[in-house]
Amino acid sequence: MKEKKQNCQKNQDTESVASSQCQVTRRAVLQGAVALGAATVGGMALNLTVAKQAEAAERAMPQTWDETIDIAIIGSGFAGLSAAAEAADKGGAVIIFEKRSTYGGNSIINGGEYNAWDDELHLRQQLKLGDDSAELHKNDTLKGGDNYGSPELVEILTAHAPEALNWMIDNGGLKLRNILNRTGGHTAYRTHTCEEGVGRGYTEAIKKIAVGKGAKIRLNSTLKWIWRKDADPQSPVEGIEVQTGRRTKNIKITKALILASGGFSRDIKMRQSFNPSIVPEFNCTNQPGATGEVIRNAQAIGADALQMAFIQLYPYAEPETGMLDAPAVYPFRGPGYGIVYVNRKGKRFVNEMERRDVVSMAQIKTGMKPTYSIFNEAMIPKMGTMEEVEKGLAKGRFIRAATMAELAKKLQISANVLQETIDTHNRYLAAGKDPDFGRQFTKAMIPLLDGPFYAIAQWPAVHHTMGGLRINSEAQVIDIWGNPIPKLFAAGEVTGGIHGDNRLGGNAIPDCIVFGRIAGTSAQKAG
Amino acid sequence: MKKRWRYVAWAIFWSSLDILGGSGQVQAVKDSSKSPSVNQASCTQCHDDWAATLPAKHKPVAQASLQVCVQCHSPQGWGMDARNAFDTRIHMAHLGDQVGVDCLQCHQWAPGGPLLLHGVGGQYGRFTLGDFELMREIYLAASSSSLLDHEHLVQGVTCSACHADGFFDQVDNGICLSCHGPMDTLIAKTTPKQFPDRNPHKSHLGEISCTVCHVLHGQQKIYCLECHPNFKLRFDGAPSLKQAME
Known part of the structure; x- marks a missing residue:
């Protein structure tokens, strides 16, 4: 404790931290961690753990920025594209950074199943497949995840699933097959399939909306670091470090950073560290980019992650x-x-x-x-x-x-x-x-x-990681103390706490798109 | 054909200067202030027989110096060559196969600063040490290798033919297709008989960049195989280096 106080004072001397009192508060503990870990003070980026350890290693804030944009989005799948579509609605530079050399992440190879209790074509009524409601969808989803999922977030997902589907039909040219399925864990026929029969049907529709509104996609661009001065609840995300080819740029962000980088099913080491029963011998349905470095980068600036052990197997893989x-x-x-x-x-x-x-x-x-x-x-x-x-x-x-x-x-x-x-x-x-x-x-x-x-x-085969970054109903990323991190949002599989210990099939796409849109709208209001 | 190897005539081995090591690492990009003084960037410093160095049909020049060269061969910046491929040829001759001239013989640069030409006005962008390294690697590969950048160069397709808007300009599929297209022809050529939907030019990923697989400045790779390792796909039909030279 004493040491922490001293460190706190040391930091107070050299950094213009907004705090006026130096007690052993959570802030002081964090500052202590900075000093303890780095043994240096002043102008340093946040360091929550031991120095020189992977993504949590000490990093000095950049002196200059190579570029300034309004909203940066990490990942070009369902969530990232949806966020971009909403974020770009009011103009400003909205850029999606995709580490792979093709857009779409896992979403573009996803099975293409979308759960919604209704749609503008009213398929269920047309095909005479009984009743459904937002309430039923919500209850199935919560029960299907053994009630580990957040009822508040599940309610948002299920309530807005039909309107997100209609949005893609109306604005993106999405076409649905004239079928509706009742799939595992659901008590109603609510699983829609796009004409293409794979996730590309949705990614193309949302991409069309996003690009039409001026959002840009930068391929081959990997997030290397998130810049935040410290973990003060008022301290916003200030920028990102992105590597494209062998060039690394520091990009200042004026409004918001949205993390939509997907899950970590292909990150065998990470899988093992949270759930040793998901042994490396399991096959995986995901593309090679489904790794967890963005979650670690967010944790390195104080973001909370939850339910990381809940990893889903898809029963029907080749x-x-x-x-x-x-x-x-x-x-x-x-x-x-x-x-x-x-x-x-x-x-x-x-x-x-x-x-x-x-x-x-x-x-x-x-x-x-x-x-x-x-x-x-x-x-x-x-x-x-x-x-x-x-x-x-x-x-x-x-x-x-x-x-x-x-x-x-x-x-x-x-x-x-x-x-x-x-x-x-x-x-x-x-x-x-x-x-x-x-x-x-x-x-x-x-x-x-x-x-x-x-x-x-x-x-x-390993299919979906239910755990991830903690968000609230506004898609704000929550820090380990329970406060939203200013200017930081997340949506889709990178988040956790929605599906509980088992995601019902067909719930991933509405999750990504509903919360992606919320993140994009929230981002516009931020900053 | 006649132009194809003309730039090779420019390639003279400057053994007295810092050269690129066999490892491909940049050995010597130094602070300008410490480099040999070539303020006038005179070509004759190294090219004793200047008349023999110039291409045969070149009109006489008043002085063998950069200042005089750029009066006609206006620099485009970033090694561009939109006007007459001079930028590509001059870099190729001095950085290419077996030739590794210190960049700072002609350029002026200090870490963090812009790239300049000795005795010539204008700036050519902010360069990092890594950019010098990249330029060297690209010119080395382009001058003599089995990579596609070399194959393009020997066919007379120089840098700016693809990178019209600068060094880091991403290449649009339209540029590739202006020579290799139309897309429908490529799709027809690569439709497998047994499984027609396993066509790399018409895949479930929709329209992707040609350079995802057809890497120009590195080894080509078949992206499909990253997820479908059991597919029997290979590169076929691209002219080999040998064919191009014949």
Whole structure:
């Protein structure tokens, strides 16, 4: 304590810190940390930890700035593009920095599923798929994450999901398929699919809006550091250090910095440090850029992060590579129409209506890689398109057979066992009761009576990191003391505390876009 | 063809000066004040036989100095060559293969300051030590390597043909396609028979920059393979260095 006080005084002498009293306050503790860690004072950037340690190493504030812009956005996925679209609405220099050489991050290869309890086309009503509401969507989302998610933030996500979807349709030219799915953990048919069947449908729409309003995207540009003088609650983010090729620039930010850099599923070391059970041997559905350095950079200037151990496996990835290609979305879309999951012995092993974490763990517990989704041709137009399935067949992703016995032969499963499994499931569906796994049957489900029949192999792969930076309802990043960091915002997978310990499939896109837009609007008001 | 190797005639090995080491590191970009005084930047300091140094068809010059050269060959800045490729050729001759002249023989510079030419007015941007290094590497590669920048140069495509607005100007696909296009032709050429949608020129990433894969100042890379390592994709059809020289 005494040492901290001394350090505090030392800092007071040399730095023009706004504080008038020098008690052992949280501010003093932080200043102490600066002095303790750096053993130097005056003009230094914040240092919360030991000197010379990775991203938390001591860095002196730049003497000059190479460039000044109004709003900087890190990442060009759903969240970054949405933030840019709103931020650029009122003019000013809005620039997205993307470290990869192509835009779109993970979003552009995302499965393309968007949950909303309504849309301007009223698909659910048109397709006669029952009822839904913002309240139901909210409750499913909270329950699906075992109530670890923030009810306040989940309410925002679910309430604004339809209007964000309509925004992309009206202003970005987004086109939806004429289908609606009930997917794992949801109690309603609310999962929309864009025409392209991958996230690109949405990224292109939002990019069109953002670029149309004057936002710029700088590729090959990596955030190296966030400049903030100290962790005083009044101390704003002042700029960023960005590397493009071998040039490093210090860029002054007048209004706001928005972090929209995505999750850290491809950051094996970081994954391991928070959740050792997500072993390196797991495949991953993400692109190579999904690493966690931006979270560490934000932590280095005092940002809080939470629920970092909650890491999601996608149950239906391509077993060998972990790829989430177009066929890998069919097992996810299928449960509402009667798709059946079987293990390599031809037996069901889980309630197909279950959440991703439950299905993934059930697969791993079969002890036999892979498992299969079984469906028939009548389900295809409900879940996707015949054209997409034909392409998947040509690549060997889907397997087709005229009869169940032939399908079993192609999967090297006992024909008798598979037939028995499917017959039993058909009986349960007819009776409306599943004594084995408690599947919640609906009228929209199709029994597997008529061929041709289809199968696809599936296995869990690391997919989404639910943890990340702590934000409030304005998308402001919150520091470790509970105060918003001035001029710093975040949205999308880089944030944490929304989805709880398990994100429901189809909730990522509305999360990114709803909070991305909020971040962009808040950023305009900042500074 | 006749112009192709003309700049090579300019390449004379200046063994008495600081040269680029084999490691590719810049050995000597020094503060101007400490560099050998070449205030008039006279070419004859090194080129004893000035008449033989000039291209054969060059009209006579009054004085072998930078001041005189730039009267006709107006410098574009950042090694640009929009007017007549002089900037590219002069840099190539002095920084290229086997030749590593100290930048400060002609340029005046101090850390943090602008880049100047000895005895010539005007500034050429704020240079860092890293920029000198970059220039050296690029000219070295461009003068003799299997990289695409060299292949472009030997075909007469000099720096400003792509970097019209300056050294760090990102190259627009339109510039590439003005020679290599139209895009539809490229798409047709690279459509795989077995899996037509695995076409690098028409992928699920939409329109991407040509230089994502076709890196000019470095090794080309197939971006698709970063996520799809099992795809059988390779570069094919680009003229090899040997073909270009024949």
